Amino acid sequence: MLPHIDDCYRLARWLTGDAADAEDVVQEACLQAFRGISGFNGSNARAWMLTILRHAAYRWLRKNRPAALIAVDDVDALAGRQGNGAAGPGVETPEAVLIAKSDAARLEAAIAGLPVAFRETLVLRDVQGLNYRDIAEVTGVPIGTVMSRLARARRHLIATIGTNE
Amino acid sequence: MMSNDPTLVVDAYLDDELDLAHVLELEQRFASEPALAQERDRVQALRALMHDRLPREVAPQGLATRIESAAGLRRTPSRPSWSALAASVALAAVFGSGATQLALHAATGNPDMNTVIDSHLRALMAPAPTDVSSSDRHTVKPWFAGRITQAPRVVDLTNEGFPLLGGRIDVVGRNPVPALVYRHRQHLISLTAVPDNGRGGAQTRTIAGYNVLAWTDNGVRYWAVSDLGSGDLDTFAKAFQASPDR
Numbered sequence: 001m002l003p004h005i006d007d008c009y010r011l012a013r014w015l016t017g018d019a020a021d022a023e024d025v026v027q028e029a030c031l032q033a034f035r036g037i038s039g040f041n042g043s044n045a046r047a048w049m050l051t052i053l054r055h056a057a058y059r060w061l062r063k064n065r066p067a068a069l070i071a072v073d074d075v076d077a078l079a080g081r082q083g084n085g086a087a088g089p090g091v092e093t094p095e096a097v098l099i100a101k102s103d104a105a106r107l108e109a110a111i112a113g114l115p116v117a118f119r120e121t122l123v124l125r126d127v128q129g130l131n132y133r134d135i136a137e138v139t140g141v142p143i144g145t146v147m148s149r150l151a152r153a154r155r156h157l158i159a160t161i162g163t164n165e
Numbered sequence: 166m167m168s169n170d171p172t173l174v175v176d177a178y179l180d181d182e183l184d185l186a187h188v189l190e191l192e193q194r195f196a197s198e199p200a201l202a203q204e205r206d207r208v209q210a211l212r213a214l215m216h217d218r219l220p221r222e223v224a225p226q227g228l229a230t231r232i233e234s235a236a237g238l239r240r241t242p243s244r245p246s247w248s249a250l251a252a253s254v255a256l257a258a259v260f261g262s263g264a265t266q267l268a269l270h271a272a273t274g275n276p277d278m279n280t281v282i283d284s285h286l287r288a289l290m291a292p293a294p295t296d297v298s299s300s301d302r303h304t305v306k307p308w309f310a311g312r313i314t315q316a317p318r319v320v321d322l323t324n325e326g327f328p329l330l331g332g333r334i335d336v337v338g339r340n341p342v343p344a345l346v347y348r349h350r351q352h353l354i355s356l357t358a359v360p361d362n363g364r365g366g367a368q369t370r371t372i373a374g375y376n377v378l379a380w381t382d383n384g385v386r387y388w389a390v391s392d393l394g395s396g397d398l399d400t401f402a403k404a405f406q407a408s409p410d411r
Binding site for chain 2: 005006008009010013019023026027030031034095096097099100102103104107108125126127131132147148150151154155157158161162
């Protein structure tokens with residue numbers, strides 16, 4: 001009856017950061033989907049539904065967390081904190097080992113700290129399992145932007161959790 | 166041709182987004198470029214970590230129910246099209262609080278009528294049209310016991326084309342009163358029963374596209390609200406009045 005509601009709920013949780021707020025956003029998105037069902041072209045219901053959810057979440061953010069959206073294009077601050085890929089200081093000791101030992105709470109906090117544009121791209125790929133093409137459709141950006149946001153988000157997480165603290 | 170940014174290609178490789186030729190090319194580079202292989206290992210470790218450690222949350226059970234109710238999707242034997250449902254997303258509640266009544270516009274005559282319409286419009290955003298969802302009057306009627314002091318008249322009008330969806334409690338003038346929700350095709354009807362010793366006659370009105378029909382019976386003032394046509398709403402009222410209690 002309500003396909004993709006779990007997908008919607010997960011994305012809403014990551015975008016709003018709160019379970020109750022996520023429920024409100026999902027409900028609004030679902031009701032919008034019911035009203036707008038005639039606008040659905042029938043090809044990819046999941047991406048269509050997630051697109052509506054994302055718009056609802058952004059409306060919610062604009063209203064309740066405007067600061068979160070100001071940081072959307074704060075790519076440079078994010079890029080500045082990441083190591084320069086293979087040339088980073090951790091070449092000798094494989095960070096992969098540290099990363100694998102990182103606990104869930106630290107990981108979640110690191111993801112929650114990502115600017116929303118990077119967070120949604122990461123969540124759509126690594127939590128929801130969407131392919132690049134669908135992520136591009138949902139977030140309304142070219143695939144190249146999806147790739148770059150995803151790579152930057154991951155490098156930022158690696159830099160954040162792949163260290164001893 | 167491969168992208169100049171090796172990190173993007175590593176991600177695309179791990180995400181299974183590269184075609185075979187690029188996969189082969191990149192795997193050769195992994196063999197000859199340890200730094201790139203380490204990049205792959207880091208990203209892969211992160212992907213595995215997210216896959217293993219992040220909670221796979223599912224939407225709370227009540228959420229789907231609430232949304233389906235709000236959209237009028239609950240307990241519909243034949244599933245109507247969503248676009249048709251859109252017309253009837255406008256749902257339920259009839260009476261609002263005392264505070265709402267204070268805020269009434271004095272544009273039209275009867276304040277109760279205005280309350281009915283205002284509440285009905287506000288109900289567009291209500292999470293559910295019913296607090297108890299059942300088509301069985303023997304489930305709905307006892308549900309009210311212990312919650313309110315009056316035992317409402319609950320009748321099954323399925324044979325007349327108005328299946329019972331359930332009930333809820335509205336608040337009128339700070340008093341809890343029973344409200345029943347019926348369905349006719351894709352339209353919902355809210356029927357609120359307010360104790361009233363007056364002798365108000367039958368009353369019909371159309372405001373903002375919604376039809377309101379009121380009548381008094383046995384010391385109870387009934388308010389029926391729906392986006393149903395006035396003829397159909399009248400049929401509903403007559404069926405309700407004519408139906409035997411058992």
